[in-house]
Amino acid sequence: MKTICVLLLSALLASLSFATDTEPCFPEGCRTQTQGGWGGNCNGNNPGCFRDANFGTVFPEGLTIGGNFTIHFSNSNAVRVFLPAGGTSASLTENHNDPTSTEAGVFAGQVTALALSLGFSEAGLPGFCDLGSLYYLCVPDPDRHGEDDDEECDSPFAGMTVDELFALANEVLGGNTNGLPDDTDISDLNDVITDINENFVDGTHDEGKLVCDIRLAAELSSFTAVARDGAIELIWSTASENDVERFEVERSAGESWSLTGVVNGQGDSPIGHSYRFVDESVTAATVYSYRLAEVSANGDRQILPGIVTVEAGGETALPAEFTLTQNYPNPFNPNTQISFALPFASNVTLAVFDALGRSVATLVDGSLAAGSHTVNFDAANLSNGIYFYQLKAGDFSAVRKMMLIK
Numbered sequence: 311m312k313t314i315c316v317l318l319l320s321a322l323l324a325s326l327s328f329a330t331d332t333e334p335c336f337p338e339g340c341r342t343q344t345q346g347g348w349g350g351n352c353n354g355n356n357p358g359c360f361r362d363a364n365f366g367t368v369f370p371e372g373l374t375i376g377g378n379f380t381i382h383f384s385n386s387n388a389v390r391v392f393l394p395a396g397g398t399s400a401s402l403t404e405n406h407n408d409p410t411s412t413e414a415g416v417f418a419g420q421v422t423a424l425a426l427s428l429g430f431s432e433a434g435l436p437g438f439c440d441l442g443s444l445y446y447l448c449v450p451d452p453d454r455h456g457e458d459d460d461e462e463c464d465s466p467f468a469g470m471t472v473d474e475l476f477a478l479a480n481e482v483l484g485g486n487t488n489g490l491p492d493d494t495d496i497s498d499l500n501d502v503i504t505d506i507n508e509n510f511v512d513g514t515h516d517e518g519k520l521v522c523d524i525r526l527a528a529e530l531s532s533f534t535a536v537a538r539d540g541a542i543e544l545i546w547s548t549a550s551e552n553d554v555e556r557f558e559v560e561r562s563a564g565e566s567w568s569l570t571g572v573v574n575g576q577g578d579s580p581i582g583h584s585y586r587f588v589d590e591s592v593t594a595a596t597v598y599s600y601r602l603a604e605v606s607a608n609g610d611r612q613i614l615p616g617i618v619t620v621e622a623g624g625e626t627a628l629p630a631e632f633t634l635t636q637n638y639p640n641p642f643n644p645n646t647q648i649s650f651a652l653p654f655a656s657n658v659t660l661a662v663f664d665a666l667g668r669s670v671a672t673l674v675d676g677s678l679a680a681g682s683h684t685v686n687f688d689a690a691n692l693s694n695g696i697y698f699y700q701l702k703a704g705d706f707s708a709v710r711k712m713m714l715i716k
Contacts, residue, residue: 337522340439341513342427342506345419349393357512361426362386368433375425377484377707381406381418389426395419399500401485414483417496420503421479427507428476437513442473444520446502466491466601466617467502472520477709479503486707488632491617492562492599532636534649535600535618536682537629542592542622544600547584547638551576558603558611559587563596575604592622597630629653629682632706637687637699641713644690648673648699654680656703662687663698670697689714 343357350358365373365386372384379402383389388408397415404413412418431441446468467475478489482496490499509517533546544559554575561570571587592598599619605611621630629651637646648660660674670692673685687699694716700709 337439337444337520339437339513340441340444340510340516340520341430341437342441342508342510343423344507344511345394345416345423347511348423348426349390349419351390358390360430361389364430364433364435365389365426368429368435373422373425373429375418375421375480375483376402377481377486378705379403379405379484381409381412381414381422381483383422384408389422393419393422395422399496401487401496402483403485417479417500417503418483420500420507421476421483423507424472424476424479424503428472441520442471442476444472444522446470446472446475446506447519447521466494466613467499469612469614472506475499475502475506481707481709486705488706489708492619530602530614530616530636532638532649533602533616533618534633534635535598535620537620537623538588540592540594541588541590542598542600542620544587544589544618545584546602548576551583552578553606554604555607556605557585558605559589560601560603561589562599562601564599567601570600577607594623595621597621629680632701632703632708634699634701634708634710636710637712641715642689643714643716644692645686645688646712647684647686649682649684650701650703651682652678652680652703656680656706659700659702660685661700663700664692665696665698673699 347357348361350356352359352362369383372382373389374380374382381402382405383392384407391408391410395411395414395416395418397411399417400414402412402414402418406412427438428442431438470478479499481489482499487496490496505517505519509519530546530548534544536543536545546557548554554577556575557573558569559571559573560567562568570589570591573585573587576583589598589600597619598621599617601617602614603611604614618633619630631651631653633651635649637648639646650660652658656678658674658676658678659672661669662671662673664670671687673687674683689697692714694714697712697714698709699712700707
């Protein structure tokens with residue numbers, strides 16, 4: 311079965327890398343379609359005809375989207391019948407096979423449309439570029455979001471790749487909303503997926519919301535928060551830095567964000583660096599969320615996607631939620647560490663898959679106590695390439711991407 315879902319594509323908020331909105335590289339030769347485009351009847355040379363002509367080749371066993379709960383389309387006509395979907399954006403509560411509608415509303419339709427575009431892109435069909443590798447750029451849309459440009463451009467989705475956003479969308483569609491950034495909901499994610507579907511309609515225009523990876527101000531390989539005795543320790547690592555004068559640490563206890571610390575960056579650096587910040591102004595039993603902003607020498611400021619959440623307390627403080635962090639180092643050769651947190655004792659599976667979805671290693675398979683855990687992964691017997699690791703703990707599931715370079 312050709313399954314377009316989180317396992318075979320990318321991590322959710324995983325890589326924590328972003329493209330800046332200054333001097334972006336706009337790609338050429340790309341194509342996407344709206345729900346209506348992919349859902350139309352074949353007429354002449356329209357997207358419906360393209361879908362009918364290529365669906366069976368690209369998705370020989372059908373198209374499946376979602377996570378814990380899924381939607382399966384057995385053929386091109388099933389997609390035509392389903393699209394366009396309407397209704398309030400929501401998660402699935404059951405599995406569907408060739409449905410005419412679902413409880414997920416318009417969100418299911420937008421994810422389906424993007425799945426088709428990504429599938430045709432991955433197959434290398436004419437008129438499609440490497441869509442999954444492009445970065446989502448924050449471009450205010452007053453018609454949808456109102457006139458508050460600053461609020462829109464602080465979106466934690468800005469800077470994520472299409473693959474990462476699609477992986478997150480599948481997790482959320484399948485019923486797991488744990489990966490949604492603070493202060494966002496399914497409707498916000500639906501807006502982003504809609505932006506992607508509308509960006510290169512018919513391959514004839516560009517809305518400017520997807521950009522190439524031409525300049526990364528700071529590419530994070532990991533970002534974690536750990537509760538200590540009377541403090542919270544933040545640790546992050548960069549894979550590279552471009553004009554990063556400093557990092558600003560912002561904290562929220564459930565409402566607005568406020569500056570809580572500053573850490574000097576490395577300016578320009580083609581290699582990674584590790585950073586540590588200890589927040590000692592915390593109150594026991596209070597849940598805090600943290601995010602980072604990078605600031606350049608001329609004062610340009612960009613919120614980095616990715617938020618970590620932890621409950622302050624004493625030495626026995628437990629994580630506030632399930633988390634799976636980015637492996638470190640990444641890229642790696644041949645060893646890397648994978649860390650995750652459990653808010654309560656759980657049956658845990660941590661497995662590694664290759665780019666084709668084949669299991670290559672099982673690192674954890676059993677019951678673990680609540681708390682933070684770190685596992686070493688030795689890839690000495692594996693070949694170079696991209697791998698995915700998936701954590702399952704109860705109803706929680708998360709996937710991240712890593713690269714082995716020998």
